[in-house]
Amino acid sequence: MADEFSLRCWGVRGSTPxxxxxxxxxxxxxxxxxxRAGDALVLVDCGSGARNLGMELCKCKPRSFDLLFTHTHLDHICGLPFFKPAYDPNFEVTAWAGHFQDETSLVDIVSRIMSPPIFPVAAKTLKAVEFKTFTAGGQIPRDDDLVIRTTPLSHPGGACGFRFEYQGKSICIITDHEHGDPEIDAALPDFVQGADIMIYDAMFTDEExxxxxxxxxxxWQKAVQLAREGHVKTPVLFHHDPKRSDDELDEIGLAAQNAYSGTLVASEGMILRP
Structure with missing residues (x-):
């Protein structure tokens, strides 16, 4: 659909499945x-949730799409070796990473995890994938109406946040990120300003x-604070602590709703439309 603009969560947990x-x-x-933005398809991160997404994509006609990585810690890339479209040369997958703080490249990282004896299938078997590297803070080049802006985040080894803009609507993904870096924190309210949806790393509580x-x-308290500063319509709590139960997430969701009306807790399968 030409006017479709949506985000679907295929994995919302942090650190480990x-x-x-x-x-x-x-x-x-x-x-x-x-x-999804009109005819465009963009994936963000390839954690364990990507296995199911890949099987779903393979039910449809092969196509081209971008795969953006917030960073390359294992919980965000562990699904790539099990992502079926990556092996099918009828697909065209452009994989991007912009968080590196040295000369490391995305293909370097993928080759390290996809090599014996760690994994029996080498990275060169990902026939559909072209790997590209950029520097967070700019814009991902495109030739359609979807605009993708990027910003550095505070995380060990670096991370990159994304802002998707389409037909006057916007979706931001701010994970993995730790508040406390003055320069990065100062830039985030402008980056998410007026966003319809903001995914935010809320792994802990202020008490923890x-x-x-x-x-x-x-x-989650920092998620609410940033949403308030940036006039975000719908903040979505994400990257749930692996020890956090559903009942505990219910409690956090209620507290966050009371603090900022409209706040949601991300769940697998959730579809959000601005």
Missing amino acids: TPGSSTLRYGGETSCFEI YPAFKGWGHST
Whole structure:
């Protein structure tokens, strides 16, 4: 559909997949998003949730799309070796990463995880994938009406946030990110300003955070604060702590709703439209 603009969550958990009875409602797969903007398809992150997304894409006619990585920690790339379209040369997948703080490239990282004895299939078998590197803070080049802006985030080894703009609507993805870097924190309210939807790293609560300072993650209270500063319509709490049960996420969701009306807790399968 020419006017379609949506985000679907295929994985919302942080750090490691968490299958089990206590995570059935919100889901246990790690980071993976599907963005639709008219005829355009963009994926963000290839965590364990990407396996199911890949099988779904293979039910349709092969096509070209972009795959953007917020960063390359294992929970955000572990689904790539199991992502079926990546092996099918009838697809065209352009994979991007912009968080590197040295001369490392995306293909370097993928080649490290997809090599014996770590993994039996080498990265060169990803026939559909072209790897590209950029520097966070600019714009991803495109030839359609979807605009993709980027910004650096505060995370060990670096991370990149994304803002998608289409037909006057906007969706921001701010994960993995730890508040506390003055320069980055000062830039974020402008980056998310007026966004219809903002995915935000809310792995911890303010009460838990002091024990995990430096781990590279934020709190739901900071999500609410940024939403208020940036006049975000719908903040969405994301990157759930792997030890967090569905019932505990219910409690956090209620507290966040009371603090900022309209706040949602991300769940696997959730589809959001601005």
